[in-house]
Amino acid sequence: MGAMALIMGRVVDEIFYKQSSGQIFWICGAVITIFTLRGLGGYAQAVILAKVGNNLVARYQQRIFDHLMRLGVDFHTSVRSGRIAAQINANVGGIRDLLSQTLTATARDLVGLISLVAAMLYQDPVLSIFAFLIGPPLIYAVNKIMRRLRSITRSAVNVNSRLVGAMQEATQGIAVVKAFTMEDQLSRRIGTLIKDAEARNNKMNRIAERVTPITEMLAGFAIAGIIAYAGYRSIYAQQPPGGLISFITAFMLAYDPARRLARTQVGLERSLVNARMIYEILDLKPQQGDAPDAPSLDVSRGEIRFEDVHFGYSEELPVLHGVSFNAEAGKTTAIVGASGAGKSTLTALLERFYDVESGTITIDGQDIAKVTKRSLRNQIAFVSQQPYLFEGSIADNIRYGREEATEAEVLAAAELAAADGFIREQPQGYDTQVGENGVTLSGGQRQRVSIARAIVRNAPILLLDEATSALDTESEARVQDALATVMQGRTVVVIAHRLSTVVNADKIVVLESGRVVEEGTHQSLLADPHGVYTRYHRVQSSKGLGLVDDIKRAPVPAKRAKGGAVV
Incomplete structure (x- = not known):
């Protein structure tokens, strides 16, 4: 960018002022070369930054999930799953923005700004100092805006996560919603959260966007002053216009990266809030740790x-x-x-x-x-009174009991749990996708799949918490007979x-x-x-x-x- 500003001075002086036709070819060739390199550099930068950002998100998602799996049941029972999922999603996205903005500001805007400032100093140090006078008030304004932005960003993330959690909760319990005609009640409740989220997001954007008018106003004063000074020198001191045109070009080109850097600082503050909220989760210590050197x-x-x-x-x-x-x-x-x-x-x-x-x-x-x-x-093999199935096929859900279980063992467990019959009636048999929490299966069918999962675990201890509560009389009798076989020799x-x-x-x-x-x-x-x-x-x-x-x-x-x- 600095090279483009300098070459503009040569264009004015050599072509328009001195009217040197021999320089046209070289100057045009230089312009083509500069823009070609700029385009290739921009492409490489965008691809690399996207790759780095996506890798960061993937690593944080894996790290957070692994940490959530290490936290105890007490944590998961005290926090709504939909809310924490929405909060993690928003905050991980904020961390990606943090890295993306930082790298973009460093690799493109900061480097470009430095080159343009160098070109300005080279052309006219006095004008450069005058242009830099907008810096202190801009920095003061940005810092003041950032302090206002911190608290509103945190509250906005919390409200949005509550909203997404409430929506997820309503969709998961849609049968109860319909049965009790709760549509209007939930619509009013969700509507209140939506309005709250909208108001907070609007306030956050209003505060963040205050940088734009402040930057534009300060830049307007600076550019007007430079044009006035440059015009005075050109008219009364009879100086060639190339140097001043080059300086003005450099300043105008420097304005965009300087404005983006000012906005980046505000965006970084918002992303830092997201990062702090992520680390509040990562810093949670599991309440139940294994004793040092605990044996198996x-x-x-x-x-x-x-x-x-x-x-x-x-x-x-x-x-x-x-x-x-x-x-x-x-x-x-x-x-x-x-x-x-x-x-x-x-x-x-x-x-x-x-x-x-x-x-x-x-x-x-x-x-x-x-x-x-x-x-x-x-x-221990555990069958709860509230069977829970995970995304995937019926066979996958049975095999969660023991990952290395063979296909024959999965089939045998399903037969013992009186599940083989209805599984084979499914469109894809054992490969049938169960939907969210097994929504495509009845309560009794889900329970029989969960019993098969416990059977395939082949553990010496079996815990049954009302394992047949969701079954009809015939299915219960069949499962009780099956469990009687499975229970032999086990505690x-x-x-x-x-x-x-x-x-x-x-x-x-x-x-x-x-x-x-x-x-x-x-x-x-x-x-x-x-x-x-x-x-x-x-x-x-x-x-x-x-x-x-x-x-x-x-x-x-x-x-x-x-x-x-x-x-």
């Missing part, structure tokens, strides 16, 4: 023992109070109790999704808090609400308000006519209830609402 869990028999375990999700919400029981190796232990008794919490602690506050949990005498979490979870812990699913368990542990109140077999527990388990059984047998949650409700006379409905 060695499961020989699979005996599980809870000893005086206390736990609460917060200090204000204690859940377990001195829970102690033993799940014998190779046998089935059922945990029953009302909602809130702490049943699912026991499985979460056994998987080390959380650490106990006091007490110990051991497997074959090994404290699970002192072994690596990966080795612990590799020895099985079953969480159950319906007592009919645990009558054959080797041991039943009854929880109430976070405490073990009874233990024994189905028959031995029924032998106590005043026992908690007997009360559960009596209520479910007489009322036909499938959920233990209803046992504490005293019978009340039915009332009829208007229209004859029983309430």
